[in-house]
Amino acid sequence: MIKTLRGRATLTIVGVTALAVALAGCANNSTSGSTPGAKPSTSTVAALPKAATCTSSDDATTTFKLGTFLPLTGSLAFLGPGAVSGAGLALSEINKDGGVLGKPTCTIDTDSSDTDNPTIGNSSIAKLLQAKVSAILGAESSSVTENVLSKVTASPGTVMISPANTDDKLTGISKWYFRTAPNNTVEANALGSQIISDGHTKVGILVFNDPYGTNLRDATQKIVEKNGGTVTYGATGKGQEFPSTQTTFSSDVSAVLATKPDAIVIDAFDQTQAIITALASAGWTMKNTYFVDGNLSAYPKLAPGTLTGAQGTTQGVNPNSAFKARLDAWYVKNEGKKLTTYSYAAESYDAVMLLALSADAGKSATSAAIQPKMLPASGSTNGTVCKTYAACLPLANAGTDFHYTGPSSIGPFNAGHDPSTGYIGIYKYNSTNNFDFVSAVKG
Numbered sequence: 001m002i003k004t005l006r007g008r009a010t011l012t013i014v015g016v017t018a019l020a021v022a023l024a025g026c027a028n029n030s031t032s033g034s035t036p037g038a039k040p041s042t043s044t045v046a047a048l049p050k051a052a053t054c055t056s057s058d059d060a061t062t063t064f065k066l067g068t069f070l071p072l073t074g075s076l077a078f079l080g081p082g083a084v085s086g087a088g089l090a091l092s093e094i095n096k097d098g099g100v101l102g103k104p105t106c107t108i109d110t111d112s113s114d115t116d117n118p119t120i121g122n123s124s125i126a127k128l129l130q131a132k133v134s135a136i137l138g139a140e141s142s143s144v145t146e147n148v149l150s151k152v153t154a155s156p157g158t159v160m161i162s163p164a165n166t167d168d169k170l171t172g173i174s175k176w177y178f179r180t181a182p183n184n185t186v187e188a189n190a191l192g193s194q195i196i197s198d199g200h201t202k203v204g205i206l207v208f209n210d211p212y213g214t215n216l217r218d219a220t221q222k223i224v225e226k227n228g229g230t231v232t233y234g235a236t237g238k239g240q241e242f243p244s245t246q247t248t249f250s251s252d253v254s255a256v257l258a259t260k261p262d263a264i265v266i267d268a269f270d271q272t273q274a275i276i277t278a279l280a281s282a283g284w285t286m287k288n289t290y291f292v293d294g295n296l297s298a299y300p301k302l303a304p305g306t307l308t309g310a311q312g313t314t315q316g317v318n319p320n321s322a323f324k325a326r327l328d329a330w331y332v333k334n335e336g337k338k339l340t341t342y343s344y345a346a347e348s349y350d351a352v353m354l355l356a357l358s359a360d361a362g363k364s365a366t367s368a369a370i371q372p373k374m375l376p377a378s379g380s381t382n383g384t385v386c387k388t389y390a391a392c393l394p395l396a397n398a399g400t401d402f403h404y405t406g407p408s409s410i411g412p413f414n415a416g417h418d419p420s421t422g423y424i425g426i427y428k429y430n431s432t433n434n435f436d437f438v439s440a441v442k443g
Helices: 077-096 118-130 142-153 184-197 211-226 250-257 272-281 321-335 345-362 367-378 389-398
Strands: 020-022 065-070 106-111 135-138 159-162 177-179 202-207 230-233 263-267 289-291 311-315 384-386 402-404 423-429 435-442
Touching: 065 077, 065 118, 077 106, 077 135, 077 321, 077 345, 077 389, 106 118, 118 142, 135 142, 135 345, 142 159, 142 177, 142 211, 159 345, 159 367, 184 211, 184 263, 184 289, 184 311, 184 423, 202 211, 202 250, 211 230, 211 263, 230 250, 250 272, 263 272, 272 289, 321 345, 345 367, 345 389, 345 402, 367 402, 384 389, 389 402
Parallel strands: 065 106, 065 135, 135 159, 159 177, 202 230, 202 263, 263 289, 289 311, 384 402
Antiparallel strands: 020 435, 311 423, 423 435
16 A cells, blocks of 8 residues: 555555555655766766677686667667666676676677667677577567567577566566566556546546557556546557657647546657647646656756656666766766766666676576576575675575675565566656656555
8 A cells, every 4th residue: 555645645556565655855866767967976986897798709608798688779778878887887896806607797788779670679689699698688678578589588598687678468478587677567556646646537648559658558547547537548448549650749639638637647758758849839737747667758958847847657766876976987987978867777787786696606607507596596585685796696606595685676586587576766857857856666
């Protein structure tokens, strides 16, 4: 059960093991999303060098070879830097602490792009599988993962772990697949509950025709309706989704406003700015707008104040300043520019740590050795809690049960290879069309 943040009602939440509001206070520009602005100082943080690129001479049995499959181009490219920095920092710290199986790790970095550019993702996966990587980090898009998963899991099978996938249908889809982000059911509970607790009962949903979008829409609709609200537009089965390639939205906006909603959810990716512009031009009160993890981003090109008061939700924690500083230092040193997003950085970092420690526990860098050790490494056997690679490594080497707990704060993997617990952040937009952390919901 979760109580309203503004004290208007008590809401019964379904589909989640336990929900508790962790009110951490407001922190300007201290989010896990895309947040240009004040940043932690990197002056006192030692910047570590990037792991080397894998070569054909690297033994796939004794060298931990990470294949990254992250959005460097396409509609989700704004989420790439956080995951790149999280994974890169993890590998660098692992190497500093002695490497996996006593050897330095290496990486092969590829572009997952998006569902509108499937040839890019297919080519990247082919490259990683041909290189016989130990495991694959990615994709961030559920739809991209679904497009390539059959190739990844085909015999002999490669471990794939996503820091950002949320589609419910991926739960338990393969023994080779894991994720460190909560599924859509958890975000929908937080989002739908926030909408109702804000006093809204008639909700319009502008959703694109994509498995990620429709799955999150379906789950959100259930929570809204469970708590007495209705979906006036974009509901399941109404056929009101728009194509992912659509670029103009005046007709969609006219249609949703004709149903007289008191709140509108924008469930989309890079179509969002065009939708915002159409809504604002139509006179919609933008503070009654809600965003999701796929579009919770700063919108500096909009007129100042356009989004003031609008809210959004996203999977993951709000990283602490010390972790952000380490990410920042790594990204400046190795990517040559400042990091302006922390989206899924913690989830990527922990995914890589779990993979590496599973290889140590399995005494081999192959996916076959890593896969059975992933659940125990995440804490499924109630082992000794350890919070860093250096602290966990002796336990893994000794064959002692351990429970790695990192900055993402997720619970042990469950039978479906989802985190048993995870966090959803709630954010509110300010006058600069950027957003501030409000609270976190644990589900």
